[in-house]
Amino acid sequence: MGAVMRVKICGLSNVETLNAAVTAGAAYVGFVFFTKSPRHVLVEQARTLAQTVPVGICKVALTVNADDAFLDEMLESVPIDMLQLHGSETPDRVADLRTRYGLPIMKAVGIADADDLPAIADYAQVVDQLLIDAKPPKNADLPGGNGLAFDWRLIAGRRWAVPWMLAGGLRPDNVAEAIRLTGAQQVDVSSGVETTPGIKDEKMIAEFIRAAGGKNGH
Numbered sequence: 001m002g003a004v005m006r007v008k009i010c011g012l013s014n015v016e017t018l019n020a021a022v023t024a025g026a027a028y029v030g031f032v033f034f035t036k037s038p039r040h041v042l043v044e045q046a047r048t049l050a051q052t053v054p055v056g057i058c059k060v061a062l063t064v065n066a067d068d069a070f071l072d073e074m075l076e077s078v079p080i081d082m083l084q085l086h087g088s089e090t091p092d093r094v095a096d097l098r099t100r101y102g103l104p105i106m107k108a109v110g111i112a113d114a115d116d117l118p119a120i121a122d123y124a125q126v127v128d129q130l131l132i133d134a135k136p137p138k139n140a141d142l143p144g145g146n147g148l149a150f151d152w153r154l155i156a157g158r159r160w161a162v163p164w165m166l167a168g169g170l171r172p173d174n175v176a177e178a179i180r181l182t183g184a185q186q187v188d189v190s191s192g193v194e195t196t197p198g199i200k201d202e203k204m205i206a207e208f209i210r211a212a213g214g215k216n217g218h
């Protein structure tokens with residue numbers, strides 16, 4: 001029997017779409033703590049949402065170069081299972097955060113071309129998981145969640161020392177091909193299950209998880 005595909009739905013900000021992700025079989029649900037994002041959630045809002053997530057589904061907090069004061073406050077209130085670092089956090093900073101909070105860390109690494117690949121192996125030394133994502137365009141407002149894909153052939157057949165997740169421009173109609181080309185066993189989506197930036201669609205969430213072959217093992 002093949003490995004079970006694990007799907008992360010990122011940028012959830014209301015109970016309806018969170019429930020849709022849980023019901024459809026998401027293994028991870030992500031909350032974005034980045035004020036410039038259309039998916040940004042406040043700490044209190046995230047706390048309410050996170051409390052409804054069944055045990056066994058990984059609740060991920062996405063932050064961008066967050067300082068300890070913010071992380072202390074957020075992690076004190078919100079029952080988070082994993083930190084996703086989506087900024088320019090160095091390997092040393094990542095290692096410090098892992099020790100400070102005792103939570104699994106997933107570092108996003110942006111890929112545009114082959115020169116970006118060595119960073120994946122560097123971060124693999126200090127994280128629990130990697131998120132291999134498209135590098136944002138230079139003038140982008142957001143460091144992620146831009147709905148852009150990279151050339152999946154760049155990572156075809158490659159393996160790293162820790163589990164990894166494929167992200168960037170995945171949609172219900174391309175995720176199966178992305179999995180086939182890269183061999184990913186975990187995939188992450190945000191824009192590809194939205195009608196407009198920040199507005200998730202329950203049907204698209206279910207369609208994406210079905211197309212990816214996702215199950216959460218429940």
Ligand SMILES: O=C(O)c1ccccc1NCC(=O)[C@H](O)[C@H](O)COP(=O)(O)O
Pocket residue numbers: 010011032034037038039040062064086131133142143144145146147148167168169170188189190191192
């Ligand atoms: O979603 C955001 O608004 C966001 C803001 C700041 C940093 C990262 C952000 N999103 C990252 C993701 O949602 C995903 O982990 C990943 O990049 C896939 O995004 P998409 O291409 O939109 O599917």
